[in-house]
Amino acid sequence: MKEQRIKREKKYETSFLALYEDDVKLENNTIKKRVVIKHPGGACVLPLLPDKRVVLTVQYRYPIESIMIEIPAGKKDFYGEDGLSCAKRELEEETGYTSNDYEHLFTLHPCVGYSDEVLDIFLAKDCIKKENPKAMDEDEDIEVMIVDKEQIKALLRDGQVTDGKTLVALQYYLMKAY
Secondary structure, three states: OOOEEEEEEEEEEOOOOEEEEEEEEOOOOOEEEEEEEEOOOEEEEEEEOOOOOEEEEEEEEHHHOEEEEEOOEEEOOOOOOOHHHHHHHHHHHHHOEEOOEEEEEEEEOOOOOOEOOOEEEEEEEOOEEOOOOOOOOOOOOOEEEEEOHHHHHHHHHOOOOOOHHHHHHHHHHHHHOO
């Protein structure tokens, strides 16, 4: 079941990702093309307020031309950045909330067919609004949405959440019965 790379060609590169076209040899000795996006990874946060409500973000996502409801998340600023530091930064930048109690929940590979991206999913308990939070990135326009368990169930039932990392995190929240 393993494929052996025999050739790699970089087709495109940006400040944080690169696109490659690889020739790979399959176990039956045929050669196939594979497209791979190298990505530094990222982190996501399932933020819980002291009353167990969840902090979500609402933002426009250009690639799908749609407004999305998501958990706070972002890419690592550099290869090798610690997932927890990324999660803390993104929570504060995107929502203005912070926490002193983080727990790594699980690791998610969102696009295994063409990318090596890895997302670390964290739980942030007892989040509080920070008085002077870090500013959002200049290209972000994000609204904060606070929801309780019943509202989460309705969002999921009605198909209002379609982002993969958010679906998994909210299902985890419901399963754990916080």
